[in-house]
Amino acid sequence: MKLVIYTMDGCPFCEHTKSFLHEKEIEFQETVVSPGSDEWRQMREKTGSGSLPQILIGSEPIGGYSELVDLESTGELYERLGQTWKKSDTPLYDVIILGAGPAGLSAAIYTIRKLMKTLIISKDVGGQVTWTNDVDNYLGFSQVNAAELVAKFESHVKTFGVESLIGKNVGSVDLAGRIKRVTTEDGKIYFGKTIIIATGGSHRPLNIPGERELLAKGVSYCSTCDAPLYDGADVAVVGGGNSALEAVLDLLNIANKIYLISLTPLTGDSFYQEKIGRSSKVEVFTECQPTRILGETVVRGIEYKSLQTGEIRQIDVEGVFVEIGLLPNSGIFIDTLATNKKGEILVDKVCRTGVAGVFACGDVTDVPYKQVVVAVGEGAKAALSAYDYLLNQK
Incomplete structure (x- = not known):
């Protein structure tokens, strides 16, 4: 049994159909049509439809691309083509x-x-x-x-x-x-x-100098994964939402000192803010924008700018945890x-x-x-x- 497809230039589903048939090694005869042409009228007579592509097996229309994939997935396509030895491998x-x-x-x-x-x-x-x-x-x-x-x-x-x-x-x-x-x-x-x-x-990255260069060399996006590496160290956490506050809590029992740097006032849950506020280990800098992560082979510090005064400051840290969403x-x-x-x-x-x-x-x-x-x-x-x-x- 022969498979015939009617296609039109520029039709994406026609291209999908031909690509699919080539992938499945199914031979077909293609007739390219244009609206109003003799081939178009012939297609309408045989299939009863003007949408493209139109596919026939012998003289029986089966529809378009979606119907073709449906038939192939069940194996019915090969039965209609008389190729029952083939089996669909694309459910x-x-x-x-x-x-x-x-x-x-x-x-x-x-x-x-x-x-x-x-x-x-x-x-x-x-x-x-x-x-x-x-x-x-x-x-x-x-x-x-x-x-x-x-x-x-x-x-x-x-x-x-x-x-x-x-x-x-x-x-x-x-x-x-x-x-x-x-x-x-x-x-x-x-x-x-x-x-x-x-x-x-x-x-979300900070997109500041030093961030990409020092990734996994002191720059981290996962306090759960990397906090244990900073036992007794001074670290910075960048962010003011829940993820940043959770990172601070992860580090409380590990790090020596934690600097929390936020572009805005803290927005995380009050429950987290209260826990952090009770720790002498944590120093919070709000309305401050990180501008550079310092270090050549490993993180040595972080530079930030005060949005209120414009002053640029540096803090010596061994790790920077980016938690900005x-x-x-x-x-x-x-x-x-x-x-x-x-x-x-x-x-x-x-x-x-x-x-x-x-x-x-x-x-x-x-x-x-x-x-x-x-x-x-x-x-x-x-x-x-x-x-x-x-x-x-x-």
């Missing part, structure tokens, strides 16, 4: 979840309970919470070690047998059309009817999805992005309050929204 997932932090893992629990064929793709498990020592504001736990909480999340997901690719970075995505395409950096391709983006955020991991979606000035993906109250079948949750979105409990709730919402979307497609 079609009901949902592909990008990210395995609290939002992504929560989404996975809900999608699998809805019997949705689910794939998780993530470079790691746990996301930003793994950079924290203890979590003391998660419902049901007066205090829990962050690593233990992540282990509980992961264990819960594993009880459902969710398929996952951990240690894989996503290279590109194609979110248009009914079938979404995810390509990992190693070139492997995965198809999903829906996508849930839960890629979280990364630490997160940048959303939304780079590969910027050209496709709407984002705000911060690069956060814009979502509505049920985690829809504005592109059909694409949902987002957690720290990568514009939802306020970057907290574990918020991310977990948003992940559940995204999963339920994806499920409702698929129900309405049938």
